[in-house]
Structures are given as C-alpha cells and as structure tokens.
Amino acid sequence: MGIKDLFQVETLDTRFISQSNDPLPNTRPAQWKTPEYYIYLLVFLTIPPLMFKSVYDVSQPSHPNYARYEHLLEPGWIPGCPKVDNSDAQYRGFRENVPYMALVVILHPLLRRLYERLRSQRDLKQANGELKHREDSDFIATRDADARMERRINFDFAFAMVFLLALHGISALKVLLILYTNYSIATRLPRQYVSITTWTFDVGILFANELCRGYPLANFAASFLPTQTTNAGEKGAPAETNWGAWLDGYGGLVPRWEVLFNITVLRLIAFNFDYLWMLDRRASIPVEKKNLSPTNLSEKDRVKIGASTADFTLRNYLAYTLYSPLYLTGPIINFNDYIFQSRHPLPTTQTWSRIIPYAIRFILCLFTMELVLHNLHAVAISKSNPDWNAYTPFQLSMLGYFNLHVIWLKLLLPWRFFRLWSLLDGIDPPENMVRCMSDNYSALAFWRGWHRSFNLWVTRYIYIPLGGSRVGKLRAVANFLAVFTFVALWHDINLRLLMWGWLITVFLVPEYIATLLFPARNFKNRPNTYRWLCGLGAVGNILMMMTANLVGFAVGLDGLKGLVDGIIGSLGGRVFFLAACITLFVGTQVMFEVREAERRRGVAMKC
Incomplete structure (x- = not known):
C-alpha cells in the first residue's frame, strides 16, 4: 500500500470497497490535467498556507489579545511551540488519558x-464426541459458529462487568438498573406497547440524567435521614457526610457516568426495536435461501437477517450494550450486526493489512491535532470573549474555520481510537468520520458522513419508521425536523443545540429545492455547465453548514454575530467575502473531481 492509498476512503472502512473494482456507470474521464484544474492547483498552492498563517499570527504572544486567553494555555511538548491550547474540556479528557487507554x-x-x-480446547473435546453421532457439514459449521459466539459473548459480558465497575464504581448499579428496565420493556410488555414505551422511557432517561445529574446517592440519603454535623462549637469543623455521600465517593474513574450514557441509550433503543422486528420476521433464513457465505454478507444483509429469538437473552443484551471497546463513545453497531459478527468473523477484522493502515491514519490525525493545538489557538481565543475588532475579516473567518476543524478532530480521534480497539477485538463497526470537514459541499452528504454510524442509526430507527422521503416533499421536511430535533436533544439539552438542529433542517431545504429545479438529466450534454452550477450552489451550502455548526458547537449565536459583523461590516470585509466565495467554488470543483476519482475505482458513496 502506497502513501496515496493510505488516504483513500476504502482504507477507513472496507464497506466502501467495490467487489469488481470496475468504474461506476456514467463516470467522467479525469480532469486533473486540464487547464481549468491547473488554475485550481495554483489556488491550492497559495491559499491554504495563507489560511494557516493568518491564525498562526494571531496566536503569537505579540498579538494584543494574547493576554486575554493566555491563562487557557498550557506548556507544550513540541519544540518551538511553548504553549498548547488545551482549553476544550471534552478533548482534554481524551488527550490526557490516551496512554492509559492504549494499555x-x-x-x-x-x-x-x-x-x-x-x-x-474444551469445546474441541466436546465437538469430537458429537461428531461420532453426526458428521453433517452444515451442522458442524453452525455448531462452530455458535461456539464462537458463546466464547465471545461470555468474555464480553465478564469484561464489561469489570470495566463498568472500574469506570463508574457504585454508579455501575444505576447503569445496570436502567439497562434491566429497558430489557424488561422489550421482553415483558405486550408487543403493541413496546414501541411507545421504549421511546418514552429512553428519551425520558436522557432528560432525567441531565436534570438529576446522575442521581447522587447523597440526595437520596438526605431525603430519608437528616444530615449529621459535627459539634457546632468546633469552629471550622467540616460537616460529616451522610452514607449516600460516602458511597458517592466510590465513583470510579468516570464518576459522571451520565455524561457518556447518551451513546448507550441508542443501543437500548436499537435492541428493543431489533427484538420487536425479529418477532415480525418470517422464519426463513436468507443466507440459506441465497446460498451465501456468512462472512461475505454486506452490512445491510447482516442487519436484515437479524438475530434469532434465542439470541435475545439478558446476557447477550448486557454484553452488547456494555461492549467495552464501543461503550464510551461508539461507533454505534446494532444488536443484529453484533450477534452476527460474534458468530461469523468478518475478513476485515482478521487482516493486518486492513488494520495497520487504519492505525497509521489514526496516529497521523493525532499528531495533526497536536500541531494545530500547539500553533493555532482558535479555541482559546473564542473562549476568551475577545475584542473581535482586533482581527481582520480574513483572520475572523479563519478563526471560525479552524474552530470547526478542532471540533471535527476532537470527535474523530476518540471515535477512531475506539473503533481501532474494536477492530483489533474482531468486531467491525461503521466508520464515523468518512470525509474531512473541508471535503463537504452538500448538507445532506455532510450529515451522512459526520458521525456516520449515528446517521445509520437515525435512518433505521427514526427516519424510515416515520416514512422517510416516500411520504411527500412537505412531510419529508417535517421528518427531517423531527430527526434533527432528536439529534440536538440527544447531544445535550440546551437551546443552542436545538437551534443547530433546526438550522440544519432549514439549510437542507435550498439543496432539496435545487435538486428538483436543476435535475442532472437535463444537463447530460453539458456536464461542465452542470458541475459549475452545482459549484455555485455548494458555496451557499458550505457557508450555511459552517454557520449552523459554529452556532451549535463553537461560538454560539452571540459569538457568530461578532464574527459576521467583523467580516461584512466594512467594504474591505465584503471584498474579502467575495474572494472567499470564489475560493470555496474552487475547492468545490476539486471535491467533485475527488468523488469522480472514487467512482472510477468503483466506490459508491452518498457522502
């Protein structure tokens, strides 16, 4: 594998590998060596270095605003970079624990x-005894697959219990109580009540966890017994804690278990609906009907075939929901696929030629993040209530742009780290971050490629049950609004993220209308015209996506207002904005050609 192959999407996730390697239909010839793309190459050789330099300059101690955020910086380890921007609490927790998690x-x-x-070895002795009575090859294959699943899930269950106790201490009991309640909803209630009860309970848990802050036992104890205090005559003597507070002190490595529980809620919902839909499936087994090898089935077929009734046990459920490599952050895999891969190892999880390049990509991204945090202090600047008038329009736009890049990297790194752990362990979940943040021009495709496993989950458990896009244009938009409202609430219960979800829905509408007004079939004889027209629309899309994500995850609405006022509040700023749009148009044309190159390799992606 060469350097060029290392950065292909197929290296991230083998789900994108074409079986035939033949180009897809209607693929255009390469445009890289045309005069048009030589001009684009010139832009790429000049503009990106200037983008980095603009934020590097405002991150220097000589800048007037440096004193405002210097307290947010920490000593760095890269030579020549004395300070590192470690001000993002979410990423700081991951960054500081990488050595321990690697162990x-x-x-x-x-x-x-x-x-x-x-x-x-014990299973082999038992199998030899069975073979004396039956030597059917199908029976042997099924027996071996079931034995493998038993071994895997027994280990997953035992390790998960130890892992959960180490992470959350006494709060592990709270987690197990929630999990058992959800399991009882699926398996004990009448079928007609399972769906609505599952959604009510699990969405209610999201709110309850947030409002009750993880249900500290000290609060429960205080409601039954008055708090005991020391002798009031002893000046300055601390109050004695009640038994609940004493138990809360054994909170494990991650006492705030509720902060990371949102990802588990998705698995709870997935299990209940996989169980409900299993009851409605016909008894026939598609693998046997199609005479397919289980290890060569696609993800879609693995999910469609599903687990059998006997697989939906409490032990399997706990092993799935608490599967250690994916417990903290995902990626998300549904119960059907987890059980299937436990029985039948996929070729992608058994090949070092697939896992090693993925690990190299992770390490490269980790060092990229370190270089960014050491040299570009965009996050600390945005957190320090800066004087936006001290920056030029170009610097303001780049501060917002690199803020988004840090968000992208801080999410990508944990997801890839834990997916790498899962691959090493023999389970292949979907890749969450398929595209670089700067390689997105479509709002729809951006959503499919950003937290991809979550998008697959939302599509399977919310969007399709609501009717998807087959229920009419207006209803489809309403479905998108419902989806992104849930997504916003799932991330965190606050107005800023609700605004983000609604902005995403609003910003999907122009693209949706444009595809209806300018269908590709009308431009079959004018492919370049259609490409340029799409480029103009993509510029607006990129600006809207940046706006929504800056509001939701970076500077908020007030911070965005300061950025926008600084950029377009002067004639020079408006001239810069026009130049920025031209640059985005050039970048979009390169994105189009990158995707055409993938199509020429037989890769079909919707993002």
Missing part, C-alpha cells in the same frame, strides 16, 4: 485470545 487496548484483545484458546 487497555493492548491487554483486552490479548486476554480474549488467552481465554478463547483455553475455552476452544
């Missing part, structure tokens, strides 16, 4: 292999 990533698969080696 767990190494030990966990080794412990599994040791356990399976010991357990498989």
Whole structure:
C-alpha cells in the first residue's frame, strides 16, 4: 500500500470497497490535467498556507489579545511551540488519558485470545464426541459458529462487568438498573406497547440524567435521614457526610457516568426495536435461501437477517450494550450486526493489512491535532470573549474555520481510537468520520458522513419508521425536523443545540429545492455547465453548514454575530467575502473531481 492509498476512503472502512473494482456507470474521464484544474492547483498552492498563517499570527504572544486567553494555555511538548491550547474540556479528557487507554487496548484483545484458546480446547473435546453421532457439514459449521459466539459473548459480558465497575464504581448499579428496565420493556410488555414505551422511557432517561445529574446517592440519603454535623462549637469543623455521600465517593474513574450514557441509550433503543422486528420476521433464513457465505454478507444483509429469538437473552443484551471497546463513545453497531459478527468473523477484522493502515491514519490525525493545538489557538481565543475588532475579516473567518476543524478532530480521534480497539477485538463497526470537514459541499452528504454510524442509526430507527422521503416533499421536511430535533436533544439539552438542529433542517431545504429545479438529466450534454452550477450552489451550502455548526458547537449565536459583523461590516470585509466565495467554488470543483476519482475505482458513496 502506497502513501496515496493510505488516504483513500476504502482504507477507513472496507464497506466502501467495490467487489469488481470496475468504474461506476456514467463516470467522467479525469480532469486533473486540464487547464481549468491547473488554475485550481495554483489556488491550492497559495491559499491554504495563507489560511494557516493568518491564525498562526494571531496566536503569537505579540498579538494584543494574547493576554486575554493566555491563562487557557498550557506548556507544550513540541519544540518551538511553548504553549498548547488545551482549553476544550471534552478533548482534554481524551488527550490526557490516551496512554492509559492504549494499555487497555493492548491487554483486552490479548486476554480474549488467552481465554478463547483455553475455552476452544474444551469445546474441541466436546465437538469430537458429537461428531461420532453426526458428521453433517452444515451442522458442524453452525455448531462452530455458535461456539464462537458463546466464547465471545461470555468474555464480553465478564469484561464489561469489570470495566463498568472500574469506570463508574457504585454508579455501575444505576447503569445496570436502567439497562434491566429497558430489557424488561422489550421482553415483558405486550408487543403493541413496546414501541411507545421504549421511546418514552429512553428519551425520558436522557432528560432525567441531565436534570438529576446522575442521581447522587447523597440526595437520596438526605431525603430519608437528616444530615449529621459535627459539634457546632468546633469552629471550622467540616460537616460529616451522610452514607449516600460516602458511597458517592466510590465513583470510579468516570464518576459522571451520565455524561457518556447518551451513546448507550441508542443501543437500548436499537435492541428493543431489533427484538420487536425479529418477532415480525418470517422464519426463513436468507443466507440459506441465497446460498451465501456468512462472512461475505454486506452490512445491510447482516442487519436484515437479524438475530434469532434465542439470541435475545439478558446476557447477550448486557454484553452488547456494555461492549467495552464501543461503550464510551461508539461507533454505534446494532444488536443484529453484533450477534452476527460474534458468530461469523468478518475478513476485515482478521487482516493486518486492513488494520495497520487504519492505525497509521489514526496516529497521523493525532499528531495533526497536536500541531494545530500547539500553533493555532482558535479555541482559546473564542473562549476568551475577545475584542473581535482586533482581527481582520480574513483572520475572523479563519478563526471560525479552524474552530470547526478542532471540533471535527476532537470527535474523530476518540471515535477512531475506539473503533481501532474494536477492530483489533474482531468486531467491525461503521466508520464515523468518512470525509474531512473541508471535503463537504452538500448538507445532506455532510450529515451522512459526520458521525456516520449515528446517521445509520437515525435512518433505521427514526427516519424510515416515520416514512422517510416516500411520504411527500412537505412531510419529508417535517421528518427531517423531527430527526434533527432528536439529534440536538440527544447531544445535550440546551437551546443552542436545538437551534443547530433546526438550522440544519432549514439549510437542507435550498439543496432539496435545487435538486428538483436543476435535475442532472437535463444537463447530460453539458456536464461542465452542470458541475459549475452545482459549484455555485455548494458555496451557499458550505457557508450555511459552517454557520449552523459554529452556532451549535463553537461560538454560539452571540459569538457568530461578532464574527459576521467583523467580516461584512466594512467594504474591505465584503471584498474579502467575495474572494472567499470564489475560493470555496474552487475547492468545490476539486471535491467533485475527488468523488469522480472514487467512482472510477468503483466506490459508491452518498457522502
């Protein structure tokens, strides 16, 4: 594998690999060596260095605003970069624990292999006894697959219990109580009540976790017993804590368990609906009907085939919802796929030629983030209530732009780290970040490629049950609004993220209308005209996506207002804005050609 292959989408996720490697239909010839794209190359050789330099300059101690945010910086480790912007609390927690988590990533698969080696020897002796009575090849294959699943899930369950206790201490009991209640909803209620009860309970848990802040036992104890205090005559003597506060002190490595529980809620909903839909499936097994090899099935077929009735046990449920590599942040895999891969190992999880390039990509992204945080202090600047008038329009726009890049990287790194752990352990979940943040021009495609496993989850469990896009144009927009409202509430219960979700929905409408007014079939004989027309629309899309994400995840509405006023509040700013739009148009044309190159390799993606 060469350097060029390392950065292809197929390296991130083998789901995108074409079976035939043949170009897709209606693929255009390469445009890279045309005069038009040589001009674009010139733009790429000049503009991006200036973009980096603009934020690098305002991150220097000599800048007037440096004193405002210097307290947010920490000593750096890269030579020549004395300070690092470690002001983002979410990423700081991941960054500081990478060495410890790396140790767990190494030990966990080794412990599994040791356990399976010991357990498989016992299974082999038992199997030899069974073979005396039956030597049917299908029976042997099924028996071996079931034995593999038993070994894997037994280990997953045991390790998850230890892992949960180490992470959350006494709060592990709270997590298990929620999980058991959700399991009882699926398996004990009459079928007609499972759907509405599941949504009510699990969405209610999102709100309750937030409002009750993880249900501290000290509050429960205080409601039954008055708080005991020391002798009031002893000046300055601290109050004695009640038994609940004493138990809360054993909160494990991550006492705030509720902060990371949102991802588990998605697995709870997935299990209940996979169970409900399993009851409605016909008894026939598609693998046997199609005479397909289980290891060669696509993700869609694995999910469609689903788990059997006997697989929906409490032990399997807990092993799935608490699966250690994916417990904290995902990516999300549904119960059907988890059970299927537990039975039948996928070729992608058994090949070092696939896992090593993925690990290299992760390490490169990690060092990229370190270089950005050491040299470009965009996050600390935005957190310090700066004087926006001290920056030029170009610098203001780049501060917003690199803020978004840090958000992209701070989400990408944990997701890829834990997916790498899962791949090493033999389970292949979807890749969450398929495209670079700067390689998106479509609002719809951006959503599909940003937190991709969540998008697949939303599509399966919300969008399609609501009717998808087959229910009329107006209803489809309403479905999008419902989806993004849930997505915003799932991220965090606050107005800023609700505004983000609604802005995303509003910004989908222009693209949706444009595809109706300018269908590709009307430009079959004018492909370049259609490409340029799409480029103009893409410029507006990119600006709207940047606006929505800056409001939702970076500077908020007030911060965005300061950025916009600084950019377009003067003639020079408006001239810059026009130049920025031209640059975005050039970038979009390059994105189009990158996707055509993928199509020429047989890669079909919707993002």
